[in-house]
Amino acid sequence: MSLIYPDMRHILTTKEFTTEFIDQIFGIADNADSFNSPLRGKIMASLFYEPSTRTRFSFETAMLRLGGHIITGDNMRETSSVSKGETLEDTIKVLNNYVDVIVLRHYEAGASTKAAAISDIPIINAGDGSEEHPTQSMLDLYTIKSELGRMQDYTVAIVGDLKFGRAAHSLIYLLAKYPGVSFKLVSPAELRLPQEIKDFLGSNNSPYEELEDLSSCIKNIDVLYQTRVQRERFEDQKVYEAVKDKIILTRELVSEMRNSAIIMHPLPRVNEIPAVVDTDHRAIYFKQTKYGLQIRKALLLYLLGHIGV
Ligand code: NCD
Numbered sequence: 001m002s003l004i005y006p007d008m009r010h011i012l013t014t015k016e017f018t019t020e021f022i023d024q025i026f027g028i029a030d031n032a033d034s035f036n037s038p039l040r041g042k043i044m045a046s047l048f049y050e051p052s053t054r055t056r057f058s059f060e061t062a063m064l065r066l067g068g069h070i071i072t073g074d075n076m077r078e079t080s081s082v083s084k085g086e087t088l089e090d091t092i093k094v095l096n097n098y099v100d101v102i103v104l105r106h107y108e109a110g111a112s113t114k115a116a117a118i119s120d121i122p123i124i125n126a127g128d129g130s131e132e133h134p135t136q137s138m139l140d141l142y143t144i145k146s147e148l149g150r151m152q153d154y155t156v157a158i159v160g161d162l163k164f165g166r167a168a169h170s171l172i173y174l175l176a177k178y179p180g181v182s183f184k185l186v187s188p189a190e191l192r193l194p195q196e197i198k199d200f201l202g203s204n205n206s207p208y209e210e211l212e213d214l215s216s217c218i219k220n221i222d223v224l225y226q227t228r229v230q231r232e233r234f235e236d237q238k239v240y241e242a243v244k245d246k247i248i249l250t251r252e253l254v255s256e257m258r259n260s261a262i263i264m265h266p267l268p269r270v271n272e273i274p275a276v277v278d279t280d281h282r283a284i285y286f287k288q289t290k291y292g293l294q295i296r297k298a299l300l301l302y303l304l305g306h307i308g309v
Contacts, residue, residue, distance in 0.1 A: 010116040010123045011299060014134045014174040022177075026142055028298035029291075035301070037067025042304055043099040044068060047091070048126070049076040049106045054267060054289055055126045055136070059103045062296040071099065077107070092119050101303055104128075122303040130164040130233050135299060136266050137170035139292040144175075144223060146291060147262050147284055153180035157217055159247060160186075160227035160272055162193040164234075167266040168227050172197055176206045183208035184217045188246040190239065191229065213247060218256045224249070226265045226273055249273045254280050264288055 008021060044063040046056050060070045073080055080091065088106065092115045095102055102119065104112050105126040112125035127133045145151050156175060162168050162185055172193070175181050183201065185193050185208055192210060201208045211217060218224075226249055234240040254263070254277050265273060265285040277283050 011134055012112050012116055012125045013132050014137050014170040017174065019177055022141065025138060025295065025298045025302060026145065028301050029142060029294040032294050032297040032301065035066065038301060039063065039066040039068035039304055042068040044070050044101045044103060044300065045095050045099040046070060046072045046103045047076055048074050050127065052105055054292060055105065058292045059126070059296050062293055062300055066297055066300060088115060089118050096121055101300065124299065127166055130166050130230065132170045133166040134170045135296060136167045137174045139288065139295040140171050140264060141174055142295050143264060143284065143288045143291045148222060152178040154222035155182045155184065155220060156223040156225060157184040157186050157214065157221045158225045159214065161191045161229045162187040163191040164230035165227045169197060171225065173200065176201060176204050181206060184211055184221060185209065186211045186214055186217070186247060188212060188243045190243050214249065214253055218253050222258065222261050224257070224261060224263045226263065228268060228270050228272060245271065247272065249277060251276050254282065257282060
């Protein structure tokens with residue numbers, strides 16, 4: 001295994017990923033199981049100020065499987081010195097003395113960028129408010145590559161909460177790096193994609209169409225990426241209640257999809273994909289979580305200097 005000095009020191013936003021970087025991470029992910037404890041002696045801290053199942057557990061599993069160690073801060077908003085008034089920057093400075101890499105999930109947009117500005121060790125953005133979730137998008141694209149067989153020339157419907165969904169935001173920036181990707185942005189009118197991201201698609205010459213239901217595009221898409229309406233981001237729960245069930249991927253809709261299409265979801269799902277859809281051959285959202293482990297192993301190997309064979 002060769003040791004190189006990575007040029008990406010932190011993982012903050014998919015906007016800054018190059019296609020060369022993506023290829024490199026995917027190449028490591030393909031071989032991530034062939035290394036023998038390469039991260040022995042290294043320590044990863046997971047600092048989670050918001051709930052998580054997959055992101056924290058898959059990063060922690062990845063680190064342990066690579067021979068490293070973890071320290072974990074769950075529910076940090078209540079359990080860390082933040083509750084006494086400590087700033088995020090101070091917490092990060094202290095952790096710099098203890099560990100080799102930090103995986104950070106925070107409720108504030110831009111928190112990881114703020115942390116990276118004062119950190120000598122790599123910061124991995126595991127979700128910052130409703131802004132971005134870049135490692136989710138890396139595993140999403142790796143899933144598309146593996147299951148659809150290509151990263152260009154297809155139509156993707158991104159569905160659900162496009163306003164608050166950080167997984168959707170990072171994914172759009174990432175998928176738009178490849179030619180021939182056409183977007184259907186399907187959401188209730190109240191949960192449309194922020195203008196800034198639509199402007200990005202426009203300036204990137206990525207074709208996109210905004211829709212309020214799935215029926216007009218369901219027959220013509222290759223990838224359906226469903227997302228949860230982000231209840232915790234609504235100031236008024238009445239507004240949440242009014243929009244939460246507007247777009248449901250019913251079995252009837254699924255039956256109209258192309259046979260070769262794939263159905264993805266970052267999870268957790270609430271009721272936007274009923275459980276009866278799970279057995280459809282196009283539903284790959286649980287397989288997607290397995291690809292997540294490979295991608296998170298690859299990112300840790302890359303950031304900690306073990307990039308490949
Ligand atoms: C997503 C998140 O936290 O943004 N979950 C995840 O990491 N797989 C999606 C969500 O919470 O809806």
